[in-house]
Amino acid sequence: MTSAPLLPDDAPAPFILHPATTDVPFILVCDHAGKRIPQGLGDLGVSAADRTRHIAWDIGIAGVARRLHAALGATLIEQVYSRLVIDCNRAPGHATSIPRESDQTVINGNHHLSDDERRQREREIFRPYHDCIAQQLATIDPQKCAMISLHSFTPVWQGQSRAWDAGVLFHKDAASADIMHQLLVERGGWVVGKNEPYRMTATSDYTIPYHAETRGMPYLEIEIRQDLIADEAGQENWAAILTQLLPIYWRRWTASAPTQRAYV
Numbered sequence: 001m002t003s004a005p006l007l008p009d010d011a012p013a014p015f016i017l018h019p020a021t022t023d024v025p026f027i028l029v030c031d032h033a034g035k036r037i038p039q040g041l042g043d044l045g046v047s048a049a050d051r052t053r054h055i056a057w058d059i060g061i062a063g064v065a066r067r068l069h070a071a072l073g074a075t076l077i078e079q080v081y082s083r084l085v086i087d088c089n090r091a092p093g094h095a096t097s098i099p100r101e102s103d104q105t106v107i108n109g110n111h112h113l114s115d116d117e118r119r120q121r122e123r124e125i126f127r128p129y130h131d132c133i134a135q136q137l138a139t140i141d142p143q144k145c146a147m148i149s150l151h152s153f154t155p156v157w158q159g160q161s162r163a164w165d166a167g168v169l170f171h172k173d174a175a176s177a178d179i180m181h182q183l184l185v186e187r188g189g190w191v192v193g194k195n196e197p198y199r200m201t202a203t204s205d206y207t208i209p210y211h212a213e214t215r216g217m218p219y220l221e222i223e224i225r226q227d228l229i230a231d232e233a234g235q236e237n238w239a240a241i242l243t244q245l246l247p248i249y250w251r252r253w254t255a256s257a258p259t260q261r262a263y264v
């Protein structure tokens, strides 16, 4: 039996592509920008309050990403559907790709899924987003452009407060992370984590290892604490900070010795 499409023709597309308006050496990606749930999946068995919590999306980051796109003119690709449907920063099949539980909330609609139902989410939501990123990368020289992956993190995780204002995450590209870490600390005196509050790995993460690291492409994964960007003023502020710092990062990265920045 062929199941009905998860995203019929009148449903919002699984990603939004904001094309570049200038020739800048950045491509912005936002895996957890949206919190939509396809109509056919109902509410996934999750309360309305939980569907707007950090477990469903990266609160505030779409507002930062869109402003950054507008200010820098860089391509931005943002995911539209909730990470509770399928997490676009996890390899399909990973234990948290379609989470059964997140930060003490049970996702009932993700229990007892058939292989077909899993594959449908991958085919209709996960894959088109990543195909869009791949298509954009096919048009550029990956050595002359950095991928900037934007995320936000909850100030409280499983009852524990987090001290960081922001974090820079990396797996292989330590050189880029070092530069941006230093810039953020100098710029605002913030508490900035390096691979905190999360550590990037080749298996727990997907977007950067899959698209950037396989191409030897420089990258930054930036995490901002959600209460700092929950409102428009905060989003303006952090977009302005990154608009200022990203070109400095790029100048320093390109000026560094090739042996220092090659990570393959």
Ligand SMILES: [Zn+2]
Pocket: 031, 032, 058, 150, 151, 152
């Ligand atoms: Zn995220």
